[in-house]
Structures are given as C-alpha cells and as structure tokens.
Amino acid sequence: MSSDVKIYGICLERLKYQIKNARQRLKDNEHVSIELLESYNTRDMEDIIDILELYDIEERTFDALWNKLEELAYTVSVLTTETLLFDLTEEGHIGLYLMVNAPVAGEVHINLTTSRHA
Secondary structure, eight states, X not given: OOTTOEETTEEHHHXXXXXXXXXXXXXXXXXXXXXXXXXXXXXXXXXXXXXXXXXXXXXXXXXXXXXXXXXXHHHHHHHHTSEEEEEEOTTSOEEEEEESSOSSTTOOOOOSOSOTTO
C-alpha cells in the first residue's frame, strides 16, 4: 500500500504517525483508554464534508453525516488495525479518537457525550 493512500480526506500515513504518538503519551497514563488524534475544529456539517471530502454523502443531515463517519472510522480502523471512532471533543468539535484496549478494531461505536445532536 502506498504511503499517500487516502480514505476520503484521511491520510493513513499521517494517522499512523498520530497513533504512534498517542500510544507514547498513553504509556505514562494507563488509566486513559481513549485519546484524541485530531480535531476538525468545527461541528458544522458542510465543513466536515469538505474537510474529509465526504462528497458522496447521500443526505445532508447530521444523522447521515454521523453514519458516514462511523463507516469511515470502521474502514480506517481495519486498515490501521486500531480501534478508531469519531465523536465530539470537549469543545463540541468533531474529532477522531483512538480507543486503547478496545475489542477488535472497528467494533466499538460509543458516544462520548450525550449531546451529539444538540
């Protein structure tokens, strides 16, 4: 697989680098089981579609976007052999997270906040 492979707007090479750094940070804190890899500094649906190049999304609704993000997280999880998921950051932006000590890559879909649709 080429190092410039992209899954939508996600560069796998950059993501592998971020995962390596996140695992290094987590070594010092074994109580943490989730780590933010990148935040897109927005929650706006159109911004996320543009940033991640999700132009084939069928409906322009938050639920449709969220389903596309879950599919993307699963695909990237399989390719990286890590468990990744999208959720909201503390600031309310959409972020991509690494789950540590999770079951099989891509099988965990949790909601870190209860106000995702707020």
